[in-house]
Amino acid sequence: MLRHYLLGLTATILMYSTAHAQERAVAVPSFGDIAPIDGSAEQPDPDLRYRVVFSITEAAPPGEVNRSLEKVARYLNLLASGGVLPEAANIVAVVHGPATPIVANISNNPNLSLIAALQDAGVTIAICSQAMHRAQLNADDLAPNVRIDASALTTLTNLQLRGWAVVYD
Template identity: 55%
Template sequence: MTFLSCLSGPLYAAPLGAIAPLVGDEVRADPRLRYRTVFSVTKAAAATGKVNPSLDKVTRYLNLLERDGIRPERGDVVVIVSGAATPVVTGSPDNPNIALIARLQQAGVTVAVCAQALHGHGISRKQLASGIRVDLSAMTTLATLQLRGWAVITD
């Protein structure tokens, strides 16, 4: 069972969040470490109506950690959305990312968006999906968390 599937059934059917069952891995997640990770999501999906692949990457990361018996604490994984990816956080009913974002939030992931990017895209706070945190800027979020010792993963 994967980390996200333990919430209430599979997060999504493969390939979303899918991991390959490999043997002989050289470097694996270390259960003695605290995994505090921020994902910078800046790219839009290749096609309208598709789940953003960088959000899927967060799901895969959690599943890989779960494989080694690690469950990050609530708030220890942050997604900061900016640039072309900014519309993924809107609450529009035709947004294919809403269900995945909700499941990530259920799993303790903080999903944030850059206020500068919201302004640039003409998106108001009222248009955001439930539970989206608005940060002053993605750059300051990334710099602050990295200076505090967080790992940064980019798309």
């Protein structure tokens, strides 16, 4: 009887600690809130190698964090909550078109802390040099560690041809 009680107690503790460990698994704190649903289908797979490039083109309303860029944080948090280790995910966010100003290193840019948090989580933030030219931005105008690519078209097609998944906003 005592043995059955201890087995039940151990199972309960393990279930409780596993559930709470998943709730706490966050790759990008303060951004990309998620709401895991028990029993939902098609969960992140810890056995997969995630190679995903996000095409970020939507502009953000003035003074607001870019929703498409925050989607990258949400994706990372979903992976983390599903037990995918950070080293199993290669993520690139390519900023171009109307979204180009979100990587400008200006004091009132609400995206700078999100960009830094994504970079801390291992995400490469890239900017299309063609979009930079059209927006009249120079390398010195960009947030720290933003990679300048020849073009978003080149980056997106190169990575897709190498087997990466592409997520459009």
